[in-house]
Amino acid sequence: MEPLRVLELYSGIGGMHQALRESCIPAQVVAAIDVNTVANEVYAYNFPHTQxxxxxxxxxxxxxxxxxxxxxILMSPPCQPFTRIGxxxxxxxxxxxSLLHILDILPRLQKLPKYILLENVKGFEVSSTRDLLIQTIENCGFQYQEFLLSPTSLGIPNSRLRYFLIAKLQSEPLPFQAPGQVLKEFPKLESEHPEKNTIVAENKIERKKIEPNICFDNGRQCSGKEAILFKLETIEEIDRKHQQDSDLSVQMLKDFLEDDIDMNQYFLPPKSLLRYALLLDIVKPTCRRSTCFTKGYGSYIEGTGSVLQTSEDVQIENVYKSLTNLSQEEKITKLSMLKLRYFTPKxxxxxxxxxxxxxxxxxFYTKMVMLFKIVCNHDPNNFTIFVLICEFIPF
Structure with a gap:
């Protein structure tokens, strides 16, 4: 097939470009467009030959x-107008x-694109903007399918539920379609090219040998009924986390961590430990889960992403249960035993x-939080984009 000519809108640091590159589909990104100067520097460094x-x-x-x-067209429009907490x-x-401008331009192009892939947050699927998007692409003659997908379904230990839309012109039939439905899992296809599925399964999402994982450090796997409430969590929340950590189809976090780097700059400061101790989502390298990282990660604590316990020989329950009636300094000393740190941008x-x-x-930057912001805020999960592109584009 002739190489696709791809327009990458809201390009960020190049997540969609990277997924396209790794799909091995013949393609050239003819232009990438973004206004963020920091993200553009990273993009230009990694894709120096792209306009x-x-x-x-x-x-x-x-x-x-x-x-x-x-x-x-590959695009990931601003999500803030559709977020649950916004x-x-x-x-x-x-x-x-900007998206409304694209929808106005699309029907008036000299030649319609063959393919469109759009990513946004959960919530976009019930928006008026989504309705206008669907109306526009239907009027232009596209077939489409909508998804709500998380990388956990691909064995990646990070919950990042996102809305995806893929669209093709009518002359290019979709290999799967559930009209009017937002699919919540990847379509199971009987591909004409089984080697393509092999690429997806083996090359991109390489599963390392997975060993049984224990939820608590006391040598037994706990259910919600046996769990001890030592933070501001419900029995249901603890049970859900235990189920996630017991899912052997998901890799452990340790497979994604950096080795041999100075972690001192990433440790949580004492004030944060004291103030947010009961709100932290704490994971270990052996966990198979982490919460969605947001652009506030590194600057704010609550609801911005998980933190990593690097002192694996310390039982978190024992630390939290011992905090009662301690002075602030004593609490900080106890909590510091966990050696909690942020995940690095890498x-x-x-x-x-x-x-x-x-x-x-x-x-390039004086503030580490800028790196957190551009990584967490500008790009979708490449694993998910990669699989959708591989199943979306015939080659």
Missing amino acids: LLAKTIEGITLEEFDKLSFNM LQGDVTDPRTN EIANLLGFPPDFGLLRT
Whole structure:
């Protein structure tokens, strides 16, 4: 097949480009567009031969789009208008304007793209913006399928539930379609190219030998009924975490961690330990789960992502149960025994599916939180994008 000419919108640090590259589908990204200067520096470092446009999408005219002569669009529009904890401004949020501009431009292109792949947060599927998207692509003659997918379904120990839409022109039938449904798992296909499934299963998502994992350190696997509530968690939450850690189809976090680096800068400060002790989502290298990392990771604690317990010989329950009636200094001393730290930007990138040689250019920035922000905020999970592209594009 002729190489696809791909337009990458909201390109971030290049997650979709990386997934496309690893799919081995013949393709050229003819232009990547993003306004974030820091993300663009990382993108340019890793994809030096791609035309990178540091401009707003709303400022690109129909004529400029036509000149790019693309036949595939990859895009991950701003998610803030649709997030559960946000204002859910939807079409009234100014950050939606760029996507609305694309939907206005799409029917007027000289030549429609063959393929569209869009990613956003859970919540987009019930938005008015989504309804306008569907109306637009249907009027243009596309078939489409919507998904809500998490990388945990691919054996990746990170919960990052996201909305995906894939669309093809009618002349390119989808190998799977459930009209009106948002699928919550990857389609099970009988591919005409079984070697393609082998690539997906073996090359990209390589499963290392998985050993049985124990939920607690006391040598026995606990159920929710046996669990001890030592933090602000319910029995149901603890039981869910135990089930996740017992899922042998998911890799352990240790497979994604960095070795032999100075971790001192990543340890949680004493004030954070004291203030947020009961709210932290704490995981160990042997766990098979972590919560979604957000752009506030490294700056804020609550709800921004898991932290890693690096002192594996210390039982977390014993530490928490001993905090009662202690002074603040004594509590800090006890909590410090756990050696809790943030995941590094590189480790988060590993969980998102970026390869080991992907450069994050740490030396470019004075603040580590900037690296956290661009990695957590700008890119979807590459593992998920990779599988969708492989099943989406015939080759």
